[in-house]
Amino acid sequence: MIERREFGYFTFGQKIMVRHISLKNPSELFNLIRKVTPLHIYHSAAYYQYPQAPMEEKVWLGAELIFDIDADHLNLPCKEGHDFSVCEDCRSLLPSGSERCSNCGGARVRRVEWVCENCIEAAKKEVYKLLDFLEGDFGIPPSKISVNFSGNRGFHVAVNDEKLLMLDQTSRKEITDHILGSGLDPSLHGIPVDRKRYALTFSYADASWRGRLARTAFELIKDLQKPSVSERLIKLIGKREYNKLLGLKESLLTSWLESPKWEALKPDVLKALVALAIEEARSMIDTIVTTDIHRLLRLANTLNGKTGFLAKKLDADNLEQFNPFVDAVVMPEDPSKVHVVYMPKINIRGEWYGPYRNTLARVPTFLAVLLLCKGIATLA
Incomplete structure (x- = not known):
């Protein structure tokens, strides 16, 4: 349905997108690319009756369900080591986040978001979690899901399923809330903090957030001494309660081996552990991208003008082996x-x-x- 998509592009040195372009077939798309040699080229996630018309006259016919995962949004510690800024006037190197040049005083400062192997691996982890939500929680067949490397610091995931095309912004927001665990009430998944209500049995194989929280909580208990876990727990329950929990680690691991035993935890500790489990188990998608039913996406298998890397279309089964520093370098x-x-x-x-x-x-x-x-x- 290429004829129902809107296309747009940036040329070199241009800051305003040329858009509202309608193309009838792949040949017209290839001819356009040859003619304008764009720095970036995009297509709409939406389908329109009149793609070439102004936005208010296009007549929206539905849109793919899309997700964006960007390492820049993951608060990775490696950012501090490799992101920086450059003055565009005197070409001085500046700390990341600088607003003015400390050398010449100029305000034309470019923020440089570098990317490393750790950034890519962290983004991959979020993709795997997202796929688990889409396939496990929403029952979307893998054949309806496509995964693309963005060509820079992350990945794009799109669901092209006729059953979902007509979802409005509110419905898409509900999907993002589920994936992000926004407003998640553990008691609705059988994990109440009131010990009197522990009458349910739990399994690590339980579906959706119920099983996801159990599996993640068990991993957090195993990793109690890792700074990434201990520092957050101490903020939530204090050093004293954390030390008590640490002293129970081995017995907890033994009792939790076959299934989660939430009743073994104090209510405050349980709340804290579940809060961390939600943070770990959610997929860090960009809500704005998913809820935008008119969003433009980078065209797969074209060059990303921020890196010169290929925005490569991927097979989800081969995501683990994908190395953009080799596979996307063309x-x-x-x-x-x-x-x-x-x-x-x-x-x-x-x-x-x-x-x-x-x-x-x-x-x-x-x-x-x-x-x-x-x-x-x-x-x-």
Whole structure:
């Protein structure tokens, strides 16, 4: 149904999208790409009666259910080590988040969001959790779900199912709330904090959030001494209660081995553990993207103008093996000379490069393109 999609693109040096484009077939799409050589190209998740018309005249016919997962939204500790800013006037290296240049005082500061293997692996984890929700909780067949690498720091997941096309924004918001665990009441899943009501049996194989919370809570108990767990628990229950819980760790693991034993936990500890389990088990999707029934998505298997990487269409079964620093690198290896303001160390196509700072470097074209797209290098 390409003829029902809206297309749009940015050209090099242009800050306003050219959009409301209607194409009849793939040949017209290929001709458009050849003609304009876009920096970015997008298509609508929605289908329209008149894709070329202004928004109020398009006549909406439904839209795919779409999800965006971006490592930049995951609050990863690696960001502090590799994100930075660059002054576009004097080309000085600045700390991430700088609003003005400390060297020349200029306000034209570019924030550079770098990406590393840890960013990609964390984003993959969120995709797996999302797929579990879509297939397990909502019963969506895998054949109706597509997964694409964004070409930068994350992944796009789209559901093309006729049963879901006509969902309005409110319905899509309910789906995101379920996936994010927003307003989740543990008692509705059989996990009340009132000990008097423990009459239910629990299994790690239970469906939806009931089983998900049980499995995640068990993993959290196993990981009690990890800083990522201990620091959050201490904030919720205090150092004293945390130490008591830590002292019970081995006995809890034994009693929880076959099935969760919520009654073994004090009410306050139970509340805290469930709160952390919700944080761990949810998939960190972007609600705004999913609820926008007119959203434009990057066209799969085209270049992302922020990196020069391929926004590659993936097989979900091969997601674990996917390495964007190899599989999405499609530019040639021919050497290019660039003057680099700053580049963290990076492994791309199996070779390490950098770090570079205020230096002339001879690098493969695929790396030169990445640096140019990021605005941290100029051709020498």
